[in-house]
Amino acid sequence: MDYDVIIVGASIAGCTAATQYGRAGLRVALLERHRSPQAHKTLCGHFILGGTHDVLHRLGFWQPMLDRGAAVTTGLGVWTDAGWIKPVDGVPPAISLRRSKLDPLLREIAAATPGVDLLMGHRVTGLVENGVVTDAGTTLRARLVVGADGHHSTVARLAGVPEDVAPNERFLFWAYYEGAELNGPGDGQVWQLDPDIAVCVQADDGLTLVGVFPAKERLAEFADDRLAAFDGFVARLPDGPSLYGAHRVSNLVGTTDYPCVRRDPVPRPWLALIGDAATASDPVPAVGCGWAFRSAAWLADSTAGPLRDGGDLGRALRRYRRAHRFIDKYDDLGRQDALATPPNALQRAIRTAAVTDPWIARRLAAFGMRAEAPSVLLNPGVVVRALLAG
Numbered sequence: 001m002d003y004d005v006i007i008v009g010a011s012i013a014g015c016t017a018a019t020q021y022g023r024a025g026l027r028v029a030l031l032e033r034h035r036s037p038q039a040h041k042t043l044c045g046h047f048i049l050g051g052t053h054d055v056l057h058r059l060g061f062w063q064p065m066l067d068r069g070a071a072v073t074t075g076l077g078v079w080t081d082a083g084w085i086k087p088v089d090g091v092p093p094a095i096s097l098r099r100s101k102l103d104p105l106l107r108e109i110a111a112a113t114p115g116v117d118l119l120m121g122h123r124v125t126g127l128v129e130n131g132v133v134t135d136a137g138t139t140l141r142a143r144l145v146v147g148a149d150g151h152h153s154t155v156a157r158l159a160g161v162p163e164d165v166a167p168n169e170r171f172l173f174w175a176y177y178e179g180a181e182l183n184g185p186g187d188g189q190v191w192q193l194d195p196d197i198a199v200c201v202q203a204d205d206g207l208t209l210v211g212v213f214p215a216k217e218r219l220a221e222f223a224d225d226r227l228a229a230f231d232g233f234v235a236r237l238p239d240g241p242s243l244y245g246a247h248r249v250s251n252l253v254g255t256t257d258y259p260c261v262r263r264d265p266v267p268r269p270w271l272a273l274i275g276d277a278a279t280a281s282d283p284v285p286a287v288g289c290g291w292a293f294r295s296a297a298w299l300a301d302s303t304a305g306p307l308r309d310g311g312d313l314g315r316a317l318r319r320y321r322r323a324h325r326f327i328d329k330y331d332d333l334g335r336q337d338a339l340a341t342p343p344n345a346l347q348r349a350i351r352t353a354a355v356t357d358p359w360i361a362r363r364l365a366a367f368g369m370r371a372e373a374p375s376v377l378l379n380p381g382v383v384v385r386a387l388l389a390g
Ligand SMILES: Cc1cc2nc3c(=O)[nH]c(=O)nc-3n(C[C@H](O)[C@H](O)[C@H](O)COP(=O)(O)OP(=O)(O)OC[C@H]3O[C@@H](n4cnc5c(N)ncnc54)[C@H](O)[C@@H]3O)c2cc1C
Pocket: 008, 009, 010, 011, 012, 013, 014, 031, 032, 033, 034, 041, 043, 044, 045, 046, 047, 048, 049, 122, 123, 124, 125, 148, 149, 150, 151, 154, 155, 172, 254, 255, 258, 274, 275, 276, 277, 280, 283, 286, 287, 288, 289, 290, 291, 292
């Protein structure tokens, strides 16, 4: 074998896994189709939920992200038609660093890790058992191949992995501002406008990201003059950001269609998928970067030992698949929300109760930050308390 592990895709998931495998003493090929180490994903709001905080700390990524100017959000205010849900203590902070800085940083860390060969400009175009073929015609082999190649995963397609696709009934646009003033509670805000959603959060270098995620029935409004429709939407937000003295420093970024895609994270005994290649969720709740970091960490945690010591890889991969169920459960719920249907009676009751009940507000925030399993919110105790409050 040429390597212990071959990882296809040197972005969030791929660099995270490569760094961990390298630190565990393994020989890793990290292949990236782009030539420039500065290449980065542009279609990403890069708000990394608090549930990722521990993994970022453990891997030593948190401080370097802060050093590059990342913004930390300690508590989001959530607007509902029953009032503001105010931030509460006891929920880990989120972090935001634009991908133009994050992707090169993660590549730098991976490339500096002994044992990791970062091979830029190597596009994978073929798959063989225990190996990949690059566009230069080179075949590389390893005990484990990892697809970290994103939403449209070539690795998954070449392996014939079935896709479970679900519709997304919202579209997304955002822009970055200098000098925006927030007017709602917390150091960032979310508006639950049912079915539309909007956000206003801090990004690196003192920028503010303002985003609107309307239901697709409003697409026509955004067809002629997208910027005017965006500005009008933001101006009507209750306690929305003050943008009069602010300066918009970007074009609108976004997409009008982004279906959710899910694949088996362990499709072959020698092949695993991490990040978007396994689960590309609805972007609206901002889960994808966190899932990429966490799924990569879970895979490396499960398999590095057996790969190094010649242990049972099949068993280790089953452990990874079990860990991945955390994401699958949230993705099931996220797919329901992505339909942009009105909230049901229980969702309404929980939100309304959270406006006045900090105990429920904390559970709602832990759920929103994906800091605990969905049962932190979806359990009989919360349901009874919310219904009694109503
Ligand atoms: C509109 C939008 C907004 C979003 N906003 C947020 C947000 O605010 N917060 C959040 O957490 N998530 C957000 N996401 C999701 C987030 O962007 C993804 O979940 C995240 O990028 C997944 O990381 P990844 O490493 O799995 O894949 P990617 O970042 O897509 O990286 C895949 C890598 O593989 C490389 N590659 C692909 N094919 C090959 C090949 N054949 N050979 C070699 N290399 C290859 C690519 O060049 C790339 O470097 C958003 C997504 C969208 C679409």
